[in-house]
Amino acid sequence: MNTTNEQKQVSMRARVQAFGGFLTNMVLPNIGAFIAWGIVTALFIPSGWFPNESLNELVSPTVSYLLPLLLAYTGGRMVGGQRGAVLGSLGTIGLIIGSDIPMFMGAMIVGPLGGWIMKKTDNFLEGKIPAGFEMVVNNFSIGILGFILMILSYLLIGPTIQAANQLVTNAIEALVSTGFLPLLSLINEPAKVLFLNNVIDQGVYYPLGMQQTLEAGKSIYFMVASNPGPGLGLLLAYSIFGKKAAKRTAPGAIIIHFFGGIHELYFPYVLMKPITIISMIAGGMSGIVTFQLFGVGLVAGPSPGSIFSYLALTPKGNFLGVIAGVTIATIVSFLVTSVILKADKTADEDVFEESVERSKSMKQEGKQLSGARSVSLSKISFACDAGMGSSAMGATTLKNKLKKAGIEDIEIKNYRIEDVPTDSDIIVVHKDLEERTRKSHPDIQIVALQNYLQDPAIDRLVEEIVEGK
Template sequence: MATEKKGFKAKVQRLGSYLSGMVMPNIGAFIAWGVITALFIGTGWLPNEQLASLVDPMIKYLLPLLIGYTGGHMVHGQRGAVVGAIATMGVIVGADVPMFIGAMMMGPLGGWVIKKFDDMFSDKVRAGFEMLVNNFSAGLLGFALAVLGFYAIGPVVASLTTMMGNGVEAIVNANLLPLANVFIEPAKILFLNNAINHGILTPLGAEQSLATGKSILFLLEANPGPGLGVLLAFTLFGKGSAKSSAPGAIIIQFLGGIHEIYFPYVMMKPALFLAVIGGGISGTFFFQLLGAGLQAAASPGSIIAILGMTPRGAYLPVIAGVLAGAVVSFLIAMVILKSDRSVEEIDEFAETQAAVAADKAASKGQATAVSTDEVAYGKINSIIFACDAGMGSSAMGASVLRNMIKKAGVDVPVTNSAINNLKDDPNTLVVTQVELVERARQKAPSSEFVTVENFMNSPSYDEIVKRMKEEN
């Protein structure tokens, strides 16, 4: 049963990673669209009818095409990207609503179809005809998929999108939207935050924003209030390294928008799930009560990015929701931390992180590489920090270890990557979070792994530096 649950969770994470992986690289385009909308529409800061004409084509054509292109590229490189974009164009033109969901379907489908074609015929093409076959195969398969998307998939996805939009509207009208945080907050801790935000909420929110000028859906996962409340509680009532590291984590989480930084604090005391759930529900309740919403996705979930995407003159409802989430989360976390005497026995947060990592790895039948004395290592030529999206927490962890290795006088490259982009290399050391290590092992089974609870502060880093110094 435990193995089945572990496999199911990995599959859900993998699906969510693919969905968010199509959107995350294109968040800059969503932000650009949001800025143009905020500035140049009739109710914007600098109304301009000519520049406002960019808004509709960008959301209906540019953004879905980028998603479809990226989805095809994830499956089969540049050829998959081209066919994915052609296929996506079919669903775009075949429907009247923005085809984000259609793009998430047609992009990977286009990449998969051209990949299967190449697998079947690449070794059967005569010398001198490679370019001809490659170009015509991509063009003809893309043409067929575009027609399929126009007549079949586009209308179906449009109907589903309309149904989902109506469902969201019904939930909002029934004042039940805050209950969504009962599922969103725990899912974030299980590293499904990018999947939820960029795979589900961002596409639906973009369509809602096009119609009404803003959407509350952009705030459900991105709200930094619940995480802020937990970290404030640790700052005031925590012990040892948990207490001393919490203030720095607040800056990274609230201002930097890297929510993964507070996940270990919740994991080390599972009762704190109640704190983030309570904070999420309270924040969304105030967002809905006061009519808060953003014009586009705020990524990362920083208060700076959130205020930047807030419509002109609508800052108070957004700030109120964030503060409500922080206050409620703080109060619940405070009660939990003060009433749990075991907190007083935790002298070092680093020790807790290592213990949690070891316990989870043992329950999953995995070895946790945390000590050079316990594990037989091979020669390592590179270190890669891997997280779900490869852009936020992994970049932060890579920066920390890179500085440590540089100070030690060791010349070993330290980079960051999305798990889906890992390559199987026996000379690579992959550093990832405990909840994600199973997926990472599937992508790079020959690589070595170090699992951590917190990319910013792990006792494993000293062992890695020690090993690199010995090898170099």
């Protein structure tokens, strides 16, 4: 019974992760546009660095029209290709015109919906169009569907989404007004280490942050889950009080996490000792309290969550509070984690040793991989939630290891889990994303990691490839 329940929980987590990954891949290609809007806001609004009445006119139309349409176009294309992108954008313009708020949430719903409708319509019409009428049917089908979806969005979908948005906004604003906003860390921090951070960031906080920024020129919502301070404090504690592999790898993880903005680097350290989630929550809460006390915010979502992103998106007069919030979160997380590590007598190496033993027990299977597949092994794909952070770093690490071994004829690239090419020989992914990966690619061998910087599974994979060559 327990095993069945665990399997259900893993399956549910995989589905939620996939949903978060979909949201991320709708937002991520357009992050540059969001940052550009944030820079314009920081510079030219009345309270900005260089107030300019004319250039300030760029702010409202960009956030109200351009950014939601980009999200809708991307989401529609992900589901229904180019025609789906057009239909999703048509539906979204109905939302925009019929609402009083930036329709980010609406765009992330109607964009993919338009793509799905277009895909189903094209599948239905396939093989039924008389020769010579393809262009007429294709153009009028998207035109008629676009007309219908635009009207429905304006009259029905838009008001519904706006009402839902208002409920969420009121709930979070109530937390702000009562001083309970730091309690969000009770949700944020556990969600992050389970790779569900994109669900809350791209799905909730960023849309609310953009809406608040349009009114106030900045928003604290961009900071409630993206603060790099708690992760930095945790890794600093591991660097000083950790043991063996955890202590060796933590300093490298600090650089990539804090300066590179890849927060996934500290997740395995929390999972290694789940009780350290207390330090992450304490760090997150203290950071939010500090941000509130100083009344600071950012002008756009810091993606990736690097300290450089934080500083680049900090508006005039907010630097002291932003730096203080990151610093306090780091100190609190460091102190709590240090107490936990010094009180815990178990060896940090346990998880790594287990991985080594599993690798040894599978050595014969690995030999078969090398012997049977080494000749044809040509493509290794690293995968993660968004396809750009930890997977990119992992791919680079493996390339360098193989290059040192004199092997450069294997294609090693990083992808979003659902976008991994079907002709991949091996997929490398974090163990907490393994179930989601296996569902998307059941016929491809998967190598699961526990630590991005030093993991026996990667060393074993390199050894097998070298031996096979």
